[in-house]
Amino acid sequence: MLPATLIKKKRNGGQLHREEIEAFFTGYLKGQVTDYQMSAFLMAVFFQGLSEEETLALTQIMWQSGKTLEFRRDRFSFFVDKHSTGGGGDKTSLILAPIVASLGYGVPMISGRALGHTGGTLDKLESIPGFRTRLSLEEFKAQVENLGCALIGQTEELAPLDRRLYALRDVTATVESIPLICASILSKKLAEGADGLVFDVKWGSGAFMKEYDQAKQLAQGLVGIAKGAGKRVRALLTDMNQPLGTFAGNSLEIKECVEILQGSRQYTDTRKLSLHLAAHMIQLAEPQLDFEECLRRCEASLENGKAMEMFEKVCLAQGGRLEALPLPKQSLPLLAPHSGQIVAMDTEAIGWIGVSLGMGRKTLEDKIQPTAGFEFHKKVGDLVEKGEPIVTLWGEDSFELEQYLKALQQTISVEEASSVTTYQLITQIID
Amino acid sequence: MLPATLIKKKRNGGQLHREEIEAFFTGYLKGQVTDYQMSAFLMAVFFQGLSEEETLALTQIMWQSGKTLEFRRDRFSFFVDKHSTGGGGDKTSLILAPIVASLGYGVPMISGRALGHTGGTLDKLESIPGFRTRLSLEEFKAQVENLGCALIGQTEELAPLDRRLYALRDVTATVESIPLICASILSKKLAEGADGLVFDVKWGSGAFMKEYDQAKQLAQGLVGIAKGAGKRVRALLTDMNQPLGTFAGNSLEIKECVEILQGSRQYTDTRKLSLHLAAHMIQLAEPQLDFEECLRRCEASLENGKAMEMFEKVCLAQGGRLEALPLPKQSLPLLAPHSGQIVAMDTEAIGWIGVSLGMGRKTLEDKIQPTAGFEFHKKVGDLVEKGEPIVTLWGEDSFELEQYLKALQQTISVEEASSVTTYQLITQIID
Numbered sequence: 001m002l003p004a005t006l007i008k009k010k011r012n013g014g015q016l017h018r019e020e021i022e023a024f025f026t027g028y029l030k031g032q033v034t035d036y037q038m039s040a041f042l043m044a045v046f047f048q049g050l051s052e053e054e055t056l057a058l059t060q061i062m063w064q065s066g067k068t069l070e071f072r073r074d075r076f077s078f079f080v081d082k083h084s085t086g087g088g089g090d091k092t093s094l095i096l097a098p099i100v101a102s103l104g105y106g107v108p109m110i111s112g113r114a115l116g117h118t119g120g121t122l123d124k125l126e127s128i129p130g131f132r133t134r135l136s137l138e139e140f141k142a143q144v145e146n147l148g149c150a151l152i153g154q155t156e157e158l159a160p161l162d163r164r165l166y167a168l169r170d171v172t173a174t175v176e177s178i179p180l181i182c183a184s185i186l187s188k189k190l191a192e193g194a195d196g197l198v199f200d201v202k203w204g205s206g207a208f209m210k211e212y213d214q215a216k217q218l219a220q221g222l223v224g225i226a227k228g229a230g231k232r233v234r235a236l237l238t239d240m241n242q243p244l245g246t247f248a249g250n251s252l253e254i255k256e257c258v259e260i261l262q263g264s265r266q267y268t269d270t271r272k273l274s275l276h277l278a279a280h281m282i283q284l285a286e287p288q289l290d291f292e293e294c295l296r297r298c299e300a301s302l303e304n305g306k307a308m309e310m311f312e313k314v315c316l317a318q319g320g321r322l323e324a325l326p327l328p329k330q331s332l333p334l335l336a337p338h339s340g341q342i343v344a345m346d347t348e349a350i351g352w353i354g355v356s357l358g359m360g361r362k363t364l365e366d367k368i369q370p371t372a373g374f375e376f377h378k379k380v381g382d383l384v385e386k387g388e389p390i391v392t393l394w395g396e397d398s399f400e401l402e403q404y405l406k407a408l409q410q411t412i413s414v415e416e417a418s419s420v421t422t423y424q425l426i427t428q429i430i431d
Numbered sequence: 432m433l434p435a436t437l438i439k440k441k442r443n444g445g446q447l448h449r450e451e452i453e454a455f456f457t458g459y460l461k462g463q464v465t466d467y468q469m470s471a472f473l474m475a476v477f478f479q480g481l482s483e484e485e486t487l488a489l490t491q492i493m494w495q496s497g498k499t500l501e502f503r504r505d506r507f508s509f510f511v512d513k514h515s516t517g518g519g520g521d522k523t524s525l526i527l528a529p530i531v532a533s534l535g536y537g538v539p540m541i542s543g544r545a546l547g548h549t550g551g552t553l554d555k556l557e558s559i560p561g562f563r564t565r566l567s568l569e570e571f572k573a574q575v576e577n578l579g580c581a582l583i584g585q586t587e588e589l590a591p592l593d594r595r596l597y598a599l600r601d602v603t604a605t606v607e608s609i610p611l612i613c614a615s616i617l618s619k620k621l622a623e624g625a626d627g628l629v630f631d632v633k634w635g636s637g638a639f640m641k642e643y644d645q646a647k648q649l650a651q652g653l654v655g656i657a658k659g660a661g662k663r664v665r666a667l668l669t670d671m672n673q674p675l676g677t678f679a680g681n682s683l684e685i686k687e688c689v690e691i692l693q694g695s696r697q698y699t700d701t702r703k704l705s706l707h708l709a710a711h712m713i714q715l716a717e718p719q720l721d722f723e724e725c726l727r728r729c730e731a732s733l734e735n736g737k738a739m740e741m742f743e744k745v746c747l748a749q750g751g752r753l754e755a756l757p758l759p760k761q762s763l764p765l766l767a768p769h770s771g772q773i774v775a776m777d778t779e780a781i782g783w784i785g786v787s788l789g790m791g792r793k794t795l796e797d798k799i800q801p802t803a804g805f806e807f808h809k810k811v812g813d814l815v816e817k818g819e820p821i822v823t824l825w826g827e828d829s830f831e832l833e834q835y836l837k838a839l840q841q842t843i844s845v846e847e848a849s850s851v852t853t854y855q856l857i858t859q860i861i862d
Contacts, residue, residue: 003602004601004602004603004604005604007603007604008604011474011477011604034466034467034602035465035466035467036465036466036467036469036470036599036602036603037470037602037603038467039467039468039470039471039474040470040471040473040474040603040604040605042471043442043470043471043474043475043478044474044604046442047474047478168467170435171434171435171465171467171468172435172438172467172468172471173435173436173438173439173442173471173475174471
């Protein structure tokens with residue numbers, strides 16, 4: 001295998017055979033293909049794409065580059081996970097994982113940290129004092145097998161090739177390639193050992209994919225490749241043109257989730273999306289059930305307290321003291337400059353303000369401020385009166401909060417009331 | 432400067448400012464931009480191209496990455512060189528350099544070795560026993576300043592960044608990019624210190640650029656960038672759909688050149704192209720002269736023996752004993768299988784047979800067989816009788832020659848006599 005020959009084939013729009021993909025990527029693992037050949041190949045992929053067959057072959061090499069989990073099936077016979085491409089205020093994992101586990105399915109959930117302008121499940125969990133997100137793979141496996149759910153962070157043992165490729169893509173401007181994103185997401189999820197996968201592919205101003213068509217391509221890719229790898233799979237395209245839910249921020253999002261788990265119905269969009277994702281997970285496990293029945297079971301789990309009970313068990317197992325959750329002491333409202341209707345929220349810009357407040361990180365060294373966050377009183381389509389609060393900034397230092405008020409104001413467009421298109425949270429389901 | 436930001440800008444089709452090109456490539460020289468970032472950038476350039484401004488900025492950094500020559504101008508006031516993109520039987524340098532030098536202009540000529548299916552001036556010169564092609568830059572400069580001409584090989588001291596980038600491009604499938612080829616050719620030529628440059632850009636089956644349009648793009652790029660760098664410049668597009676001249680092979684080509692320099696008129700196309708290229712070089716030095724006058728002066732130099740005298744002086748200065756030129760002992764003719772007309776010659780395929788015979792190298796370690804070669808008795812458009820020799824294979828081992836006879840036969844199409852389009856050696860002149 002001459003690496004340059006394979007790079008040239010892809011560069012010229014050719015399709016590589018499974019054996020060629022394997023030779024190139026296992027050659028990379030063995031040091032026979034260099035980083036500079038890999039980055040040239042990845043750039044060629046950016047322009048020429050990868051077919052479904054090529055992406056599947058790549059995904060398999062990535063997923064098999066490290067350990068792969070296989071669960072004992074005495075207590076739970078179906079293991080199912082959800083992956084979200086991320087967006088402002090996206091906190092559904094913390095609700096749907098306990099729901100699904102409480103209904104008798106294993107949920108092995110490996111989550112990420114805050115990335116760019118979006119938060120990360122891991123940072124949210126770590127705002128719960130004592131919560132350990134770094135279980136060993138053995139601890140993780142045992143907890144999923146025995147309790148039904150564990151929530152941990154990425155580990156170097158699963159899909160190490162993905163980690164290496166991602167680091168290379170990050171510094172060579174080859175991140176934004178749908179087949180490479182597909183392979184990266186799936187390699188980790190496939191190594192996790194779940195039987196079913198639900199993808200929440202977000203699009204809009206607060207998502208990584210701004211365009212609906214791009215997100216749809218990614219969703220189709222994820223579904224196609226996961227099926228090719230023998231999994232049950234479904235993808236939801238969901239609208240991220242405004243933050244999800246009422247709160248964004250680490251401990252504030254935990255608070256919102258706990259209230260939903262305790263039966264609150266006030267956070268309508270978070271509750272709805274969590275329930276729908278959970279119901280799709282159930283339907284993957286029980287294809288004979290209709291969707292409405294799956295949804296009813298999930299709602300029941302919220303109402304009868306089983307989901308909350310499961311969440312408490314997970315916290316207890318992982319050392320988290322939910323009762324000690326810190327909440328912010330200072331607040332500053334953003335008031336409507338004039339009466340009108342909220343017509344748009346620049347959700348990415350809001351996310352970057354959040355990063356500055358300490359919700360996320362600009363560099364790996366930055367420390368998270370767990371109580372910093374936003375409370376959204378109004379969402380797109382809502383009417384406001386002049387002087388009414390639209391958003392409240394929360395944190396520990398009111399002087400600091402004031403610094404961001406002006407920037408925040410510019411992210412929210414209040415215009416004369418008109419007919420804003422109704423916001424549809426779940427845009428499409430792909431399976 | 433964040434390298435990934437500049438790679439992304441190019442990847443997305445943006446145009447980099449001069450400062451950005453400088454930051455990226457000087458960053459590479461300083462080790463701040465890695466090989467894997469450079470190869471991703473080069474692949475992005477393969478797809479998105481470089482503007483003339485970008486190519487000029489890159490060329491300047493490459494050419495200034497090493498030493499640059501500046502000639503003493505007491506004896507010669509104008510220095511001019513020719514560069515050919517290479518093709519089968521292309522031997523014009525050995526004729527035009529002594530012609531131009533004999534007319535009172537400095538010719539600093541740095542040539543390459545055999546590459547792929549084409550021969551190299553350096554290997555041809557080295558078939559002359561004793562000929563030293565590795566002068567130091569100081570020796571080279573002194574010989575050009577005093578004698579008017581020196582013929583040497585690439586040196587690591589000129590444009591070292593070009594050498595580094597070429598090595599990287601070679602193993603990352605990023606060679607075939609017209610702006611990168613442009614910058615590579617020009618960086619070496621500009622470092623050479625000539626005032627004028629004539630480019631022989633070849634197209635057709637025996638050239639690297641098979642397509643006329645590609646070759647034209649390259650010619651236009653070379654002319655544009657060289658002008659931007661303040662040089663007098665001209666490019667000729669020449670047809671390489673058949674080998675140039677009667678002989679191909681190292682010592683055999685020297686023989687053809689020497690005979691032309693001694694006044695022979697039998698090698699019409701080699702003589703014509705050499706004279707035309709030489710005349711364009713003269714016209715760059717003397718823009719007030721018309722082309723016919725330049726051509727007349729060059730022809731006179733062949734006829735009055737001045738060019739041959741100059742070639743002998745160059746050989747003497749560089750240790751070459753022309754009288755000891757080895758010639759092949761064995762020959763084997765390829766006979767016409769039937770009567771008809773030569774309608775096509777697959778010049779690249781002929782070149783690869785030549786490489787197998789020892790005219791060139793498949794790997795850097797291969798040794799050249801200086802006397803191996805071809806003698807073309809017939810060219811495209813010529814009529815042949817059945818059994819008449821079309822090509823003679825020359826070498827040292829008639830058993831070896833026989834092995835290639837069949838392959839050679841397949842490269843030359845003899846068909847029923849028809850009206851073959853007249854072969855036009857010089858297709859276009861760009862200035």
